[in-house]
Amino acid sequence: MKNNKKRTGVLAGLLAGALLVTGTLAWQDVSQHKTNKFTTTSVEHNVTLVETFEEVSNWRKGEAKVNEIAVRNGQETDDVTQYIYEDAYVRLQLKEFMEIMNKSYIYSEKRYMVDEKGNFNRFETLELAQEFMVTLGEDAPEDGRIEEVTGFFDKDEEGNAKGFFYIATQQADKNGQYGKFVVMSEVMGEGDVLVEGSVNQNHSSDDQHNSAIVDDETGAIDYNVDEDQYTTHLWGTGGNMSAEGNPFTQYVKWTFGTDVITMADWNGQPTAKWIVDTDSTEGYVYWGEKLTHGTDTTVTPKSLTTNLLEKVTLLEQPYGAAEYYIHVNMDAVNLKDVAKWDDAPEKITKAHNGMDDLSLVLKALTNAINEASGFELEGYTSEIATQLATALANAKVAMDNENETIESLQKASSDLESALKAFKSDNVLVAKSKLAETLNEIGEIDLSDKAPAGAKRYQAYLDTAKALLASEDANITDLSNLSESLFSESSKLVTVVGPKFKDGRIENFAGHNWTVVSYDEENGHAIITTDVLMQAEIASYGVETKEDNKMAFSSEKNPSYALSAAKKVDDAFFKKWVESDATALKAVLPTQFTEETRQEDTWKTRKDQPIQYIESGKKQAFTLGISDINYYEISAEDLVTESDFIMLRSVGKAEGQIGFVTKVGGLATGASDYRSNKNVSMMITALPAK
Known part of the structure; x- marks a missing residue:
């Protein structure tokens, strides 16, 4: 075996208490001897004996002194963010010891004068003693027999030894028959123990405080404390709830807490009480439910037991100096290790394991x-x-x-x-219940702000579900399929947050009026374009214009949208009118696109590089491209009227050309110095028309 080896899952503690009895009983320190706190990588246990004692220097017969014993699982310093603390199951074992010392006195060789009441005639000074002798008359003894004596009980006001003047007596002296010997000293003999064979082990509190022996095979812990050899308090119906023959009840009375019951009185259900095992040969008392871990007993009151013991009262004064000890063993385990209490009653283990x-x-x-x-x-x-x-x-x-x-x-x-x-x-009833449960789980959905196509489909499924629930002819297949469809369609519903539009127009959005050139009813997405931008507004963005309401696409030989004046207007427009307007910014969708490469033969039908909604994209204003028009099937008539035209971000059919939409509503290409008067577009989420 080996010292100081800790064992996971089991916690034991000792609480040793002593009463010193010297004529009148004096209460000595009773403190916790040992609590074993152990830690694994993720679980920690911290079960502690809690005691409260009332210090007293002169304990008399009939006086009750505080001696509270309880158990707590946890402390304020426990780090619940770092460790997992388990609930505990606790039992206690109490042991007792009393030793009464034999005492004798050594007396003076002479008798000294006492008065008629039996009190010594003793004086503070020689003069006072001489004056007293004069009062005795002609037969007074000679003053040579006045002696200074320091008896065992002669003390000054502070309790220190002090000599007094006594008068030695002889046969013929007046009052001589009352002369007494003075007690000079006290001799303590060997003590008598209340339980034959027991030994005072008070030394172990200091000598063995940190000592423990752990069995390598079983993990059993022996704390090697000799006080554990004291007499086990066996429970019964006698005084102090003790078994018959307990000798300590003659001198000491225990006052228990209000929540202490016997095993016979317990109904076997978990309870916040101490349960006394009157059949145990080991004297165990069990806490009747798990002790929850907590760092604050006001928040987690079930982390602290009530008191097992509250007071100790002296019933009878021992005939000599005495020492009385109460020694407490604590055994605390987690739920898994309750099984290791192989001596515990089945009633206890069932309750702790939820099998009562x-x-x-x-x-x-x-x-x-x-x-x-x-x-x-x-x-x-x-x-x-x-x-x-x-x-x-x-x-x-x-x-x-x-x-x-x-x-x-x-x-x-x-x-x-x-x-x-x-x-x-009834399978149909079960299926109907699950369908109704599905509806409750989905809850009421406001479809007014959802993309129209999805809202329409969901409403159709919802109407069908209500009809099937009310029908007596519903079958399991239809009910089950409908539950799955409702879940699927509800997850596809898209909430649109953009502006409302009517007849393809949006008024006063981001400071302008707009035309809806493409609308996706399934997702509620729309591509919109501004009305004509006037020259003054374009100039306010810092973009050079050459003619009224017209601006150069690019002066480079190979035109590029990224370098164009149109791109400058798009960016400036977005910054001024959208970024500064929280409502507008919320409605605009993030998009992404790449610039189209030149195609000579298929330039007019291309749709390979359209603007796309993408969650990780960028919210932006943009000039349309040929791919946008074809991919989203945008009508040219929605872009231009007979009096204007709009240039695109697409390169033209030939080198040096760009794409544009003519006033007659068709796609065309031309020289890069064509002008544009309507180029700002955005993709937004739009509410359906009302």
């Missing part, structure tokens, strides 16, 4: 309630569904009532399980 009658019936009732609650039962006229709904309601009432008996809980569980069995045997 109450826990079993509550577990069965909880499972039945959870299963029944998974079915949607409202709105059915079926007798089977009504029976299940009634049984479920009754079961919940029984579960919430603290005064329910085990028998009534068993009946509620049985009734609910029978109703569940009948309900589950």
Whole structure:
């Protein structure tokens, strides 16, 4: 075996207490001897004996002194963010020891004068003693017999030894018959122990404070504290709830806490009480439920037990100096290691493992309630569904009532399980319940702000679901398929947050009026273009214009949208009118595109590089390209009228050309110095027309 080896899952502690009895009892320090705190990589235990003692220097017969013993799981310093702390299961063992010392006195060789009441005639000074002798008359003894004596009980006001003047007596002296010997000293002999064979082990509190022996094979811990050899307090019906023959009850009375009961009085259900095992040969008392971990007992009151012991009262004064000790062993384990209490009553282990009658019936009732609650039962006229709904309601009432008996809980569980069995045997009812549950889970959806196509499909499925639920001819296949379709369609609904439009027009959005040139009803996405931008507005963006309402696309030989004046206008427009308007910015979608490469033969039909909505893209204004027009099937008539034309971001058919839309509504290419008077477009989410 080897010292200081810790064992996972088990915690033991010792609490040693002593009463020193010297004529009148004096209370000595009673402090926790040892608590083993151990840590694994992720779980920590910190169960501690808690004691409160009332210090006293002169304990008299009939006086009750505070001696509180409880147990706590956790401390304020426990780091719950770093470790997982387990709940604990606790039992205590109390042991006692008393030793009464034999005492004798050594007396003076002479007798000294006492008065008629038996008190010594002693004086502070020689003069006072001489004056007293004169009062005795002619027969007064000679003053040579006045002696200064320091007896064992002669003390000054501060309790220090002090000599007094006594008068030695002889046979003929007046009052001589009352002369007494003075006690000069005290001799302590060997003590008598109350329990034969027991030994005072007070030294072990200091000598063995940090000592422990751990069995390498079993992990059992022996704290090697000799105080553990004291007499185990066996429980019974006698004084101090002790078994017959306890000798300590003659001198000491224990006052227990209010939550202490015997095993016979316990109903076997988990309880916040100390349970005394009157049949145990080891003298164990068990805390009746798990001790929850907590760093603050006001927040987690179930992390602290009530007091097992509260007071100790002296019943009878011992005949000599005495020492009385209370020694407490604590055994704390996690749930897994409750099984290692192989000497514990089955009643205890069942309660701790949730196998007691109450826990079993509550577990069965909880499972039945959870299963029944998974079915949607409202709105059915079926007798089977009504029976299940009634049984479920009754079961919940029984579960919430603290005064329910085990028998009534068993009946509620049985009734609910029978109703569940009948309900589950009707497959159509089960399928209807699941469909209703699906509707409840999805909840009411406001379709007014959803993309129209998806909203229309979802409403159709919703109408069908309501009809099937009301139908007596519904079949399992239709009900099951509809549940899946509702979930699928609800997840596809798209909320659109852009401006409302009517007849293809949007008024006063981002400071301008717009035309909706493409609209995706499925997703609620729209591509919109501004009305004509006037020369003054374009100039305000810092872009040079050459003619009224016209601006150069590019002066480069190979035109590029990235270098164009149109791109400058797009960026300036977005910054001024969209970024500064939270509502507008929310409506605009992030997009991404690449510039089109030149195509000589298929330039007019291309749609390979359109602007695309992409969540990781950039919110921006943009000039349309040929791919946009073809890909989104944008009508040329929506872009231009007979009096204007719009240039595109596309390169033209030949080198040095760009694409544009003519006033007659067709795609064309031309020289790069063509002008544009309508180039700002954006992709937004738009509400459907009202």
